[in-house]
Amino acid sequence: MTDAQQTAEASPDLSTREPSGPAPVPLLTPREGVPPVTADTDTLDRVVAAFAAGDGPVAVDAERASGYRYGQRAYLVQLRRAGAGTALVDPAACPDLSSLGDVLAPTEWVLHAASQDLPCLRDIGMVPTRLFDTELAGRLAGFARVGLGVMVETVLGYSLEKGHSAVDWSSRPLPEPWLRYAALDVELLVDLRDALEEELRRQGKLDWALEEFAAIAAAPPPPPRKDPWRRTSGLHKVRRRRQLAVVRELWTARDRMAQRRDLSPGKVLSDAAIVAAAQAMPSDVRTLAGLHGFGHRMGRRQLQQWQTAIDQAKSLPENELPQPGQPAEGPPPPRAWADRDPAAAARLTAARAGVTAHAEALRLPQENLLAPDVVRRLCWEPPAERSREAVTTALRQLGAREWQIEQTAEVLVEALGADA
Template sequence: MTDAHETAADRSLRTTGGAPPDETGSVAGEAPIPLLEPREGIPPVIADAAALAEVTAAFAAGTGPVAVDAERASGYRYGQRAYLVQLRREGAGSALIDPVACPDLSGLGEALADVEWVLHAATQDLPCLREIGMVPTRIFDTELAGRLAGFPRVGLGAMVESVLGFVLEKGHSAVDWSTRPLPEPWLRYAALDVELLVDLRDALEKELDRQDKLEWAREEFDAIASAPPAEPRKDPWRRTSGMHKVRRRRQLAVVRELWLTRDRVARRRDVSPGKVIGDAAIVEAALALPADAHAMAALHGFGRVNRRQLEQWQAAVDRAKALPEAQLPAPGQAVAGPPPPRAWADKDPVAAARLAAARAAVSELAERLNMPQENLITPDTVRRVCWEPPQRVDTESVAEALTRHGARPWQVRQVTPVLTAALTADTAPGA
């Protein structure tokens, strides 16, 4: 496998001719090669301070970008913490680090602070990496690069296959990474995730440059790297699946109390909230408003719960029932910005016409640039500008509005002309 590894980037250019793959995402010319083993074998898991110091020194002395990935235990454990961190850099090889045994990786993060980090779907991994002290200043996101370049499938496996011509092992992405010790097949899978990440980065950089999109990508990467940590979501209980069935304020209060109780239990047990009780059970209890634990036990999702736990859930329902009217949650969550687009036609038909014209113009431009509309400009930005357009609609004022709503300079340059034209068109209803 050594020769295949060493020629991965060259092979990608040879098999694709420097162009992205076809609509199916397949590489023309050669059958993909299964990638079964890391080139230096599976590295040992770093689980103590001495081994971590050695790895930190080795990666600090390496050259070029560093490939970084993290595995979480979504669906098994509470929260989104990292349970394995994988890295690879030229001159240092690959490393697998156990962040449970080594919870502070700030020294490693500082050693790589000035290095470009290559991640796939960076926004998914950066929060859990930040928690353990790993904060990059420069990144290259291979998933986002694939979107900007117009690739139809941008999962890591699909990208490695279509761009480099190798097939990554599948099947362990959704396992419980909090398991200790981690089985060898899982470790092999984890090491292979960073095996060709820098090769993929190099090939995508060439493709973006060929399409004159490299500077656009760099602006996007800089925006991700410099973004502050996300603020905690307000009223997260409102995202309970099936909430659309819950109409009455008293029932909403039951959802809230059950959700908060479940969250406390899940945090204490360190398990996914869904493993405590499901969203469907919460919604059913809110609709039924059970009078006692016996009635609660008859509801779907609560039948196998023991008596003590049933009393805990019934107590949450009873607390919601006892709330005075003034403390009941409002039916809808207050949302900053324009109303949902489905309400525009009734609230402001002219704005609805503007939005329709703007959406059509952005869609056409995205198709011409061969990228998803949401990567060209966020739908929320388009809605905000259409709902409250500048007093004087010209290219300068539209560009200022886009910038104010967070659009990057490349997005402003591309979108301003078509959005200005859409906003100044005769969009009066019936015109």
């Protein structure tokens, strides 16, 4: 039994607490009321000064307009810190928040699902050096559900309204109920952080969490996705290379138009329409207009733009047509292992079973104990020497954190030794 298992069994587990008992208390308004939106440099300067003078961690959240606008820009940033209260900042009016980011850089930032908000915060000059992710903390602590509302209710006994999470945050002016919702998202975030820190300490997992948080804060921005058009929904229905070229040309034309109009690409042309056009390969605008997604509401000029993209795909030489499958990076799909390398398939089966069993014993998700891609790569190309030292080195090279290596190395040595 590991130290974490012994510690976790020593006292009652907060993560298993049922929401039965007293009903959660509805949290209807922030303690100091809904603050006005900061939308000019003078007000921003006062916010910066107030948060610089505040105490302790700072709760941070961001609202985007996913499904409405192009990209993942922040349209509202919420912050709360002891001694400073809550601030709501409009990045559309104040696009450079580096002054705020600079004064808060030495402070621990508390976010929920940090990886979702960090890219848009980075774009406006806000980059933490230390953070605490309450969603990830909940996963490591063994909570079955880790949404912010559920966590606040389970851990702190309050219920949050979540009715405005998918609204168009690029709208101006922002309605008061939306602003109240946004302010409440950071109202108890530091309280939740403190409770989760104590729970992780009780379970012997706090060091694991701190290592994970440090890795998130230090991670560089992800590189641009290769061939993003291949993520078109329904692409599996398109079999021929020339049809794939139609998908690629339509996706590219749609992306340019969406960026120019600052609209979500799905509002310009649906993925289903792109796939339908690729399957039908229409020869003219009239035929195109009869396809799903190219209905009577679309003007002739716009239809002609889509037809031009289709015609471009039709005219490409064979050597410029995309291949049916995206070039594989790393191991092949696991379903192909049994035929290509039965020994590797046996290693993967044993490794998955061992890691899953250990994750269950530790009461945390298997993917948080060790990323499935790391397990696959290790099993496909294992070290020549099946020792703990060699496996530790391989895991480190694959990006596993030290706590993950400590918890899984022996399990993987045993799994890799199955065919040695």
